[in-house]
Amino acid sequence: MSSHQNCIDACQECAIACERCLSAMIDMDSNNDCPHxxxxxxxxxxxxxxxxxxxxxxxxxxxxxxxxxxxxxxxxCEAHEHDHCQACAKACRECVETCHSMAA
Structure with missing residues (x-):
């Protein structure tokens, strides 16, 4: 798989994880910038x-x-204990890695 495709996949997975986190956090209090x-x-x-x-x-x-x-x-997101926040943070970290490899 090409590095472009790896990064595309990571970005799409991250967007999905963020959508789930955003949706779950809508009516919850947050002490930081999650879900913004x-x-x-x-x-x-x-x-x-x-x-x-x-x-x-x-x-x-x-x-x-x-x-x-x-x-x-x-x-x-990783500052919160919620499963959706932890999944979001994990997807974000993976996206950071692939995007850095593309931007290098």
């Missing part, structure tokens, strides 16, 4: 996967931004 970070993460992950799929000239820059947003989201 999830909304940001969903948008950049989808944009990143689209940019890579079309081999955009900006894919590398978008991957770098995506890694930064996913890092922030992982830090916010």
């Amino acid at each position: 970070c999830c909304r940001e993460c969903i948008d950049i992950c989808l944009l990143c996967s689209q940019a890579m799929a079309r081999d955009s000239r900006f894919a590398e820059a978008i991957c770098k931004l995506c890694a930064d947003v996913c890092q922030w989201c992982a830090e916010q």
Whole structure:
């Protein structure tokens, strides 16, 4: 599997995990930026996967931004004990790794 495809897959998995976390957190109190970070993460992950799929000239820059947003989201979500937050943080961390490899 190509590194582009690995990153596309990681971005899509991250967007899904963030959607689940965002949905579960809607009526819950949070002492940090979760679930707001999830909304940001969903948008950049989808944009990143689209940019890579079309081999955009900006894919590398978008991957770098995506890694930064996913890092922030992982830090916010992993501070919570909820299973959906932990799953979100894990998916974000995986996305950070693949996006960094694409942006290098």
